Amino acid sequence: MKLDQVQIANFRNLTSISFSPSPSLTIIQGVNGSGKSSLIEALYYLGFGRSFRTNKHSAVIQHDKNEFSVFASCHNENGDKQKIGFQRTRGDQFTCSIDGEHSKKLSDLVSLVPIQLFTPQSTDLIIGSPSERRRFCDWGLFHVKHEFQSVANQYAKFLKHRNALLKQQANLSAPENQYWESQFALLGEKLTEIREKYLRSLTPIFEKYAKEFLPTFEVKLSYYKGWEKDASLSESLVKKKEYDGKIGHTSSGPHKADVKLKVNGVNAQELLSRGQLRMAVAALQMSQTELFNTTTNRKSIFLLDDVGAELDADKREQFIDGLLRMDTQVFVTAIESTQLEFIQKYNEKKMFHVEHGNVKEE
Numbered sequence: 001m002k003l004d005q006v007q008i009a010n011f012r013n014l015t016s017i018s019f020s021p022s023p024s025l026t027i028i029q030g031v032n033g034s035g036k037s038s039l040i041e042a043l044y045y046l047g048f049g050r051s052f053r054t055n056k057h058s059a060v061i062q063h064d065k066n067e068f069s070v071f072a073s074c075h076n077e078n079g080d081k082q083k084i085g086f087q088r089t090r091g092d093q094f095t096c097s098i099d100g101e102h103s104k105k106l107s108d109l110v111s112l113v114p115i116q117l118f119t120p121q122s123t124d125l126i127i128g129s130p131s132e133r134r135r136f137c138d139w140g141l142f143h144v145k146h147e148f149q150s151v152a153n154q155y156a157k158f159l160k161h162r163n164a165l166l167k168q169q170a171n172l173s174a175p176e177n178q179y180w181e182s183q184f185a186l187l188g189e190k191l192t193e194i195r196e197k198y199l200r201s202l203t204p205i206f207e208k209y210a211k212e213f214l215p216t217f218e219v220k221l222s223y224y225k226g227w228e229k230d231a232s233l234s235e236s237l238v239k240k241k242e243y244d245g246k247i248g249h250t251s252s253g254p255h256k257a258d259v260k261l262k263v264n265g266v267n268a269q270e271l272l273s274r275g276q277l278r279m280a281v282a283a284l285q286m287s288q289t290e291l292f293n294t295t296t297n298r299k300s301i302f303l304l305d306d307v308g309a310e311l312d313a314d315k316r317e318q319f320i321d322g323l324l325r326m327d328t329q330v331f332v333t334a335i336e337s338t339q340l341e342f343i344q345k346y347n348e349k350k351m352f353h354v355e356h357g358n359v360k361e362e
């Protein structure tokens with residue numbers, strides 16, 4: 001999917017902008033507070049239906065306005081043209097639109113727009129909580145494996161029900177609860193199998209990129225499924241029944257899973273510098289981009305916010321080179337053009353200057 005033309009209205013300081021990005025590399029440059037990250041954030045809404053900076057949707061709506069909108073004309077890998085859009089009101093109502101048809105189902109829109117993001121906070125993928133790494137893995141699965149979303153949704157439903165029973169101190173061994181227990185375990189095992197399979201495909205690609213980005217380190221990815229290694233989920237649920245009853249929620253299952261990254265045998269965050277952690281994140285995202293491309297025959301969109309603050313010049317170039325080689329549509333923001341001197345070598349690029357929320361092509 002490539003965005004051909006974008007219109008953003010009432011999004012933070014972007015009152016009404018319209019621009020036609022490059023199918024390859026788009027540079028967005030401007031001083032602090034000009035609106036660069038807001039532009040990236042608005043594009044992110046098309047791929048996620050939410051912001052990467054705040055949980056409050058109302059924070060992104062322009063102060064005196066009631067709703068924001070992001071529309072884009074795009075084309076897919078077969079050359080088919082599509083018009084997509086996302087609107088959200090202060091009343092927290094959202095509408096997705098695809099070729100003029102309105103929908104309240106976010107997955108209809110986001111499944112069309114595979115977007116990844118790299119920002120100064122991206123090291124959270126490694127140093128943050130396990131939920132960050134589950135989200136990373138689940139983004140890939142959502143876009144490459146159709147079955148994933150329905151299994152994940154059903155699992156979430158059964159987990160909610162089980163936690164409600166635990167809070168009511170219900171007897172989970174009672175006959176009326178046995179169906180729920182067995183279905184929960186079944187779905188948990190299924191979700192684990194899907195995730196483990198995905199990580200098995202991702203690992204060799206990640207190791208290839210880690211050799212480029214972290215050449216002096218030995219890296220190892222592994223999956224912790226969310227309960228003890230040699231037991232089935234039902235066995236673990238039985239074992240933890242009393243404990244779960246005491247804490248009032250379920251302590252075993254894929255909702256507790258993690259993707260561990262070891263470097264030279266120790267946890268990555270114990271050994272890598274902040275810059276090296278960023279390289280590790282870049283390698284993970286590159287591998288996910290490659291796996292997405294080869295599995296689906298589709299191309300993704302990559303947003304790099306504040307690239308100068310993130311990576312040194314060589315690594316910036318290596319990262320962007322790699323993404324463009326995979327025919328990714330890349331959007332990069334930078335405060336100064338000196339941060340991006342290497343971009344002279346790319347022929348197919350467009351540069352935009354943002355000033356007080358207005359965007360001009362250079």
Ligand SMILES: Nc1ncnc2c1ncn2[C@@H]1O[C@H](COP(=O)(O)OP(=O)(O)OP(=O)(O)O)[C@@H](O)[C@H]1O
Binds near residue numbers: 030035
């Ligand atoms: N809801 C809102 N309505 C209007 N303006 C807003 C709103 N939220 C934020 N702003 C303003 O939008 C401007 C653009 O912010 P943005 O984070 O996009 O800047 P930036 O160009 O990425 O800056 P930096 O280089 O410092 O990261 C800021 O001046 C900010 O105060």
